Amino acid sequence: MSTSQPIADRPLAVVLLSGGMDSCVTAAIAAQQYRVAALHSDYGQRTERRERRAFEEIADRLAVEIRLVVDQRYMAQIGGSALTDRAIEVPDADPAAAESGEIPVTYVPFRNAHFLSAAASWAEALGASKIFIGAVEQDSSGYPDCRPGYYRAFNELIEVGTRPETRIEIEAPLIGMSKAEIIERGAELQAPVELSWSCYRDEDPACGTCDSCALRLAAFAKAGRRDPIRYKTD
Amino acid sequence: MSTSQPIADRPLAVVLLSGGMDSCVTAAIAAQQYRVAALHSDYGQRTERRERRAFEEIADRLAVEIRLVVDQRYMAQIGGSALTDRAIEVPDADPAAAESGEIPVTYVPFRNAHFLSAAASWAEALGASKIFIGAVEQDSSGYPDCRPGYYRAFNELIEVGTRPETRIEIEAPLIGMSKAEIIERGAELQAPVELSWSCYRDEDPACGTCDSCALRLAAFAKAGRRDPIRYKTD
Numbered sequence: 001m002s003t004s005q006p007i008a009d010r011p012l013a014v015v016l017l018s019g020g021m022d023s024c025v026t027a028a029i030a031a032q033q034y035r036v037a038a039l040h041s042d043y044g045q046r047t048e049r050r051e052r053r054a055f056e057e058i059a060d061r062l063a064v065e066i067r068l069v070v071d072q073r074y075m076a077q078i079g080g081s082a083l084t085d086r087a088i089e090v091p092d093a094d095p096a097a098a099e100s101g102e103i104p105v106t107y108v109p110f111r112n113a114h115f116l117s118a119a120a121s122w123a124e125a126l127g128a129s130k131i132f133i134g135a136v137e138q139d140s141s142g143y144p145d146c147r148p149g150y151y152r153a154f155n156e157l158i159e160v161g162t163r164p165e166t167r168i169e170i171e172a173p174l175i176g177m178s179k180a181e182i183i184e185r186g187a188e189l190q191a192p193v194e195l196s197w198s199c200y201r202d203e204d205p206a207c208g209t210c211d212s213c214a215l216r217l218a219a220f221a222k223a224g225r226r227d228p229i230r231y232k233t234d
Numbered sequence: 235m236s237t238s239q240p241i242a243d244r245p246l247a248v249v250l251l252s253g254g255m256d257s258c259v260t261a262a263i264a265a266q267q268y269r270v271a272a273l274h275s276d277y278g279q280r281t282e283r284r285e286r287r288a289f290e291e292i293a294d295r296l297a298v299e300i301r302l303v304v305d306q307r308y309m310a311q312i313g314g315s316a317l318t319d320r321a322i323e324v325p326d327a328d329p330a331a332a333e334s335g336e337i338p339v340t341y342v343p344f345r346n347a348h349f350l351s352a353a354a355s356w357a358e359a360l361g362a363s364k365i366f367i368g369a370v371e372q373d374s375s376g377y378p379d380c381r382p383g384y385y386r387a388f389n390e391l392i393e394v395g396t397r398p399e400t401r402i403e404i405e406a407p408l409i410g411m412s413k414a415e416i417i418e419r420g421a422e423l424q425a426p427v428e429l430s431w432s433c434y435r436d437e438d439p440a441c442g443t444c445d446s447c448a449l450r451l452a453a454f455a456k457a458g459r460r461d462p463i464r465y466k467t468d
Contacts, residue, residue, distance in 0.1 A: 070308035077302065078355045109358035110395055113351040117344060121312045124343035145395045153391040160387050161344055161379045 019054030044076025179219030208233030253288030278310025413453030442467030
């Protein structure tokens, strides 16, 4: 599962760990070669309490010693998304809308830049050489900040915007995978997906019908595996 | 001083208004053509209370109705800078170090990305077409995120990372100016620089000896004008 190099001697990587399935598998991938520093953002999302528990439990399981939770709840003040603005309802999944390429109401304007900026600042302060993020282009509900070109642009920004001697690169190892492939990769690595949390709407059990639950359940079905977490629709 | 177009009909611009002299002059420039939405970040800087007062007073004077203060104090947790980490002392200005191109201890790793990400999210939520920032390359203490290439890279990131129909561009109108030129431009526009605050160390009066005070005082001397704010060294 991991290299034979002692963890303390490995290069350091900051991993964005929301507590969702994708970030859980990403953390397991990073932990194979790097000493992981796990970063979690509270950005005022409805299900933060449950996500935070998932973050801590996944980090415990992966023996992550360096952790930071950043309070980015100002993102909820900025509004414009159903994930943070309680005046906008989280809709049920709509496969037709997803296929149209339309950007859904759960999109938080420019959200990933806030996470990546925190990761880049922390990486520079810690001396980490990598930032891992569990972004997925396909099945990603059409969010514009989940595409490879976005990460190329962010890497360029880090290159020009940090100290000359700083070398930090973003890795998005899942970017080209389908959700079913991510589940397979997680199973190979024994990533603790049973501790992860994806629902946009509820805290426990998961609603089973929002965009995020629907994608997750469809992916488990496609991978021929049973999702180990609990759903209202079970 | 401004176009004859009524303010309510003008395009909207988000202006990053720290409360310092550069952002004050930048806001006055933006207010000539745009309806201004002023954004201020509390990032755990030592002199935030004084800066916030400068932000509010400048915004009042420029009749800015749309204002947002974001709590980005997690930046102080990330540390690595004398501006946010109270364990690192703010040094007196050292012209030799500035000329060496060395990056000073007051540098907050990747700081401007946090401000610009907040500005871009807010601009997208408000429908603003511009983001103004008072970055200055020359006299900027060698911070890597105060160079034109950094803003080109950030504009590219906004282009790829927002909704397809979103058009937001960063303007850094002072980027090529000297501090003395900024003072002249501020005087032409009657920018309320007497309400601005630049000191890294104290709340009132300004210390007069930190990097930021030293640059400001030297610039006023060069412009042949008297700095209207109070200094301990007066």
